Structure formats: structure tokens, C-alpha cells
Amino acid sequence: MSESFPNGNSARSTRQKRALAGALARSSSFRSAQDLHAELRLRGERVGLTTVYNQLRALADTGELDVLRTDEGESLYRRCSSGQHHHHLVCRSCGMAVEVEADAVEAWAEAVARRNGFTAITHTVELTGVCPNCQ
Amino acid sequence: MSESFPNGNSARSTRQKRALAGALARSSSFRSAQDLHAELRLRGERVGLTTVYNQLRALADTGELDVLRTDEGESLYRRCSSGQHHHHLVCRSCGMAVEVEADAVEAWAEAVARRNGFTAITHTVELTGVCPNCQ
DNA sequence: GATCTTATTTGCAATGATTACCACTATTGA
DNA sequence: TCAATAGTGGTAATCATTGCAAATAAGATC
Numbered sequence: 001m002s003e004s005f006p007n008g009n010s011a012r013s014t015r016q017k018r019a020l021a022g023a024l025a026r027s028s029s030f031r032s033a034q035d036l037h038a039e040l041r042l043r044g045e046r047v048g049l050t051t052v053y054n055q056l057r058a059l060a061d062t063g064e065l066d067v068l069r070t071d072e073g074e075s076l077y078r079r080c081s082s083g084q085h086h087h088h089l090v091c092r093s094c095g096m097a098v099e100v101e102a103d104a105v106e107a108w109a110e111a112v113a114r115r116n117g118f119t120a121i122t123h124t125v126e127l128t129g130v131c132p133n134c135q
Numbered sequence: 136m137s138e139s140f141p142n143g144n145s146a147r148s149t150r151q152k153r154a155l156a157g158a159l160a161r162s163s164s165f166r167s168a169q170d171l172h173a174e175l176r177l178r179g180e181r182v183g184l185t186t187v188y189n190q191l192r193a194l195a196d197t198g199e200l201d202v203l204r205t206d207e208g209e210s211l212y213r214r215c216s217s218g219q220h221h222h223h224l225v226c227r228s229c230g231m232a233v234e235v236e237a238d239a240v241e242a243w244a245e246a247v248a249r250r251n252g253f254t255a256i257t258h259t260v261e262l263t264g265v266c267p268n269c270q
Numbered sequence: 271g272a273t274c275t276t277a278t279t280t281g282c283a284a285t286g287a288t289t290a291c292c293a294c295t296a297t298t299g300a
Numbered sequence: 301t302c303a304a305t306a307g308t309g310g311t312a313a314t315c316a317t318t319g320c321a322a323a324t325a326a327g328a329t330c
Contacts, residue, residue: 012297012306034287048309053288055307073208073316074287089251105240109262112235116224118264124258127244129253135229147326183280188317190278208287209316245274264307 019045020055029095030068030076030088068126091131100127154180155190164230165203165211165223203261226266235262 023036023043031039037052056077059065063083068076068090081099085106090097105125113121158171158178166174172187191212194200198218202210203225216234220241225232240260248256 012309013299018306031288050289050309050311051307054309057288069204069206069208071204072287073204077183089247089253091253092255098251100251102243102247104243105260108239112224112237113262113264116233116235118224118226118262119270120227121262121264122262123246123262125240125258127248127253127256127258129248129256132252135254149278149326153281167316185280185318189280192318205315245290253287 016045016047016051017055019043019047020052024065024077024079028078028097030066030078030090030097031095032074032076036077087125089127089129090120091134092128093134095131096131096133146204151180151182151186152190154178154182155187159200159212159214163213163232165201165213165225166230166231167209167211171212222262224262224264226269227263228265228269231266231268 012030019040020036023039026060033049033052033056033089036056037047037049040052041048056065056075060067060077064080065077066080066088068078070076076095078097086099086101087105088097089100102125105123109121109123113119154175155171157167168184168187168191171191172182172184175182175187191210192198193203193214199215200212201215201223203213203223205211211230213230213232219236221234221236222240223232224235237260240258244256244258245260248254
């Protein structure tokens with residue numbers, strides 16, 4: 001029992017992980033798993049769809065990726081700039097996104113929750129529109 | 136060609152519609168299609184699952200129902216109190232919901248969008264917590 | 271009431287994203 | 301080099317939801 005990583009943080013560096021990380025790094029848009037997988041394929045990278053799903057979920061779990069669900073129920077991912085809590089202003093045409101902070105909204109949410117006797121509050125705030133480039 | 140309803144608003148009153156309306160009326164919680172269908176079955180009502188889906192979608196389209204998507208991608212429905220634009224404070228345990236208005240948030244959303252050059256803005260704001268009864 | 275038009279209903283197949291399985295592969299510490 | 305096991309990925313399964321086409325039944329008209 002050679003506990004190298006007491007906290008279970010043992011990650012191996014694989015070709016697939018690097019490829020996915022690269023794809024995510026060079027895009028500032030929210031992308032779907034299928035979309036990312038297709039791009040990797042086009043680039044000649046040999047990566048399984050299942051692997052893409054696995055990795056995206058893992059990265060999202062550790063907070064390295066932001067996740068978003070479309071109205072059609074598809075999950076979109078994007079690399080997370082800050083570790084801070086934040087929201088997004090997303091372009092519904094190209095997926096490009098801007099991270100926005102919203103202290104005012106946070107405060108409002110807290111107040112509304114308290115006023116109604118709710119506890120353990122979490123909130124979802126997403127703004128969708130058309131970015132300057134897509135207009 | 137007896138145009139009784141020039142605007143295509145021809146709705147027939149059926150046993151199934153009434154049953155579903157009843158189920159929705161006696162609940163103040165967000166319910167899933169499957170959930171509502173199960174309740175109708177338990178009550179002895181003979182209604183097809185497809186019909187429940189059809190009706191829920193139709194009602195949601197006309198704004199008579201509020202729709203909400205869970206993290207798992209399931210759609211939840213609830214009768215809509217007001218025709219006004221509003222948001223929800225939903226109990227993650229029982230689905231009970233309170234409609235809340237958020238002028239402050241609306242204004243904030245508009246400001247953020249304009250500042251970033253985005254147009255055709257829509258926003259999603261949902262608060263989730265545990266209601267007083269479920270604590 | 272009888273009849274007709276067509277809105278509704280509904281079982282079943284199909285869809286589409288995502289996950290479960292699990293045998294196989296490859297990274298990394300020793 | 302080698303063993304332990306994290307990671308991979310093809311395939312089958314899941315699950316909410318929708319498409320379809322035939323059967324049913326409101327509501328208007330006769």
C-alpha cells in the first residue's frame with residue numbers, strides 16, 4: 001500500500017486527454033460532447049466518443065469545465081476561466097460566452113429565499129442572446 | 136366551410152384533458168409528465184402517456200403552464216398563476232414552487248447584455264432550495 | 271337522433287443524448 | 301522490465317420524449 005495520493009488524485013496523462021484539453025483550450029465557445037468528438041476526429045485524433053463523455057464529466061466534476069444545458073437537453077461544455085462563482089452571457093448562434101459576475105443577483109437570491117423560508121439555496125442564472133459577431 | 140373559429144382556436148373538451156387539468160389544478164408542485172400520468176392511472180383515469188405529453192406541450196406553448204428542466208433533463212410542469220413574466224423558487228425535495236418577480240434581475244440582465252453588445256436577450260433565472268415543510 | 275368532419279387519443283416504433291458494461295490497452299511507479 | 305490499475309472505447313442498454321398512423325369521439329349540421 002504505497003499511498004502516493006492520499007486524496008485519490010491520481011491522473012495519468014494520455015493522448016486522448018491531451019487532445020480533448022487542446023480542443024477545449026482553443027475554443028471560447030460552449031461545445032457539445034458530440035461536437036468536440038467530431039472535431040477531434042476531423043483532426044485525425046483517434047478518440048472514442050465514450051472517452052470524450054467520460055472526460056467531460058470528470059472535468060466538469062472537478063470544476064475545470066463549466067456546463068450548460070440547451071433547451072433540447074444537450075450538455076455544453078467550456079473551459080472555466082476562474083474558479084470563482086459566475087454566470088454566463090452566451091451567444092445562441094455560435095456558443096461564444098462571456099463570464100459575468102452578479103453580486104446584485106446573488107444578494108437578491110439570498111433575500112428572496114430567506115423571505116420565503118427556504119434554505120440550502122442554489123441558483124441558476126444564464127443570459128442568452130446574439131453576440132456582436134453574429135448579428 | 137363553416138369558419139366557426141377564424142383564428143384556428145378550436146379546442147374540444149375531452150375526458151383526458153379534463154383529467155389532466157384536474158391533476159394540475161390540485162397540485163402546486165412542478166410535476167413530470169411521467170409523474171402526472173402515473174397519478175391519473177392510480178386514480179383510475181384511462182389516459183395514454185403520449186396524450187399527457189401532447190397536452191403538456193400544448194398547454195406550455197400557450198403559456199398556461201410553466202416549464203422547468205431538471206439537471207437530469209426531465210421537464211417539469213406546473214399551472215401558471217399569472218400571465219406575467221416571472222421566475223420560481225422551487226423546493227428540490229417536493230417540487231413546491233413560489234413565483235417571484237425580479238425587476239432588479241431584469242434590469243441587471245439588460246445592462247449586462249448591452250454592455251457586451253449582445254442583442255435579443257433572454258434569461259433564465261431559477262432558484263432552488265428546501266422549503267419550510269421539507270426541512 | 272343520424273351523420274360527417276376532423277380534433278384527439280394512443281400504442282408502438284424511432285430518436286438522440288448519455289451511461290453501463292467490461293474486455294483491452296497503456297501509463298507510471300518500482 | 302514488469303506489474304498494478306487508470307484509462308479507453310465499442311457495443312448494448314437507458315430513458316425521456318417524439319413521430320406515426322390507425323382508431324376514437326367531440327361538436328356541428330342535417
